[in-house]
Amino acid sequence: MNIIFVHGWSVTNTDTYGELPKALVAAAEQYNLDLQIDHINLGRYVSFHDEVTVDDIAKAMDRALRDIPGNDTDIREFSCITHSTGGPVVREWVDRFYGARKLGALPLKHLVMLAPANHGSSLAVIGKKRLSRIKSWFQGVEPGQKVLDWLSLGSREQLDLNEKWIRYDSAKNNFFPFVLTGQRIDTKFYDFLNDYLVEPGSDGVVRVAGANLNYRYVELIQTTDLLKKSPKVYSFKPAISSVIRKPKATPIGIFGDYSHSGRKMGIMRSIMRSNANNEPIVDHILKCLAVVTPSDYQTRAKELEELSKQEQGQSNRYAMLVINIHDDEGNSIKQDDFDVFLLAGRTYSPTNLPKGFFRDRQINKSTSNLVYYVNADIMGGIKDGLFGIRVVARPDKGFSHYSAGEFRSEGFPIEKILAPNETTYVDVTIRRQIDKNVFTLVKASAPQGSFKGIKPSGKTVDE
Helix, strand or coil: EEEEEEECCCCHHHHHHHHHHHHHHHHHHHCCCCHHHHHHEEEECCCCCCCCCHHHHHHHHHHHHHCCCCCCCCCHHHHHEEEHHHHHHHHHHHHHHHCHHHHCCCCCEEEEEEECCCCCEEHHCCCCCHHHCCCHHHCCCCCCCHHHHHEECCCCCHHHHHHHCCCCCCHCCEEEEEEEEECCCCCHCCCCCCCCHHHHHHHCCEEEHHCCCCCCCEEEEEEEEEECCEEEEEEEEEECCCCCCCCCCCCCEEECCCCHHHHHEECCCCCCHHHHHHHHHHHHHHHHHCHHHHHHHHHHHHHHHHHHHHHHHHCCCEEEEEEEEEEECEEECCCHHEEEEEEEEECCCCHHHHCCCCCEEEEECCCCEEEEEEEEEEEECCCHHHHEEEEECCCCCCCCEEEEEEEECCCCCCCCCCCCCCCCEEEECCCCCHHHHHHHCCCCCCCCCCCCCCCCCCCCCCC
16 A cells, blocks of 8 residues: 655654654554555655745645656555645645546545644634744744645635535545544643634644534525615525535544644654554554445444544534625625624524634635634524524615625524534625616706716615
């Protein structure tokens, strides 16, 4: 079995892989896997220069694969183990060179992602300069800005990749991706404390909901159905009758004893060859690599689901909402020009939201996408089982303006929109209201005169 390891962001030394490759080789025989150290290649990619993008890395990865002896025309079958940003890097490579339509020709058979930042990292908002101060993580290296931009919650690149991934039918094409992620915080690993380094539902860098490749996509479009007359509030309705779009399920295992990085409890770096048979992550990686059929894949998924339930126990589970707001002309609504309110109960009011549900709120400065991090278990007990989102966009008056809109969850439970350990992308289209007086006609026979004092009529071109 040929295996390629792909490291995370801002790494400059292959010692980042620690003894995990040797530990896998040492334990492989008992899983009936033919794995030798000569079968393993360690990836090295440059992420610490500002001009390098994730897409650049994916292109260079393809060239590196083709440069392996024996891969002159076609890339030989291989499996891949990634850490952190390495997961999105390989997924970008898969999408760029194969995509949903060519998965049958994909030489990659297993993609085992350790703590992948599939939906970004909350830590990225801290900024490049402050992140570089975490010496025990970055070892004094300045993290690359373009890769940091990809990793920022709510980035356009994440949204694009994950929307395309919905069309993938991986197992049907004998491509088996997995997510294995930790949920323990190693506070001694960091030089300074920040809320994002110690937040619950996270391994100190990547949230479980940010790693999970089981996510949801909801498209809401503002209709002409009036919910309130003054001020006007129109209904948001799902673009499709099924409301939710989801990718095919990807097995995920959540481990309570691993953090993101570090020699003490890092999900990759802490593994020792001498203790390979006693490390849960070694056992589960090898079980993933042993999958050869869709049936095996389903079995592995159920095993990891049971593991995750046991590991999380009675602890709270969290979810992310990524909200993208634009109008029906395709114009993005900038961060200072909208407000979003989460709603609950039969009256759909913010005051009905359960106490303690909120954990964090971020705005992506480049995309203006809004990201909520909430306690999914608390939200599961929402009042009357009803959940809503209100969007107020500006300008809210004048010749061209927006009226507020509300989505109300009547008819289906909140769990369909907001699930524990998952991310939900909410694409919101708000109607641009254009007053009839933006363009009027007068008879040529009428007296000529100024119309600079004309005012909005109060009626739109659609009325």
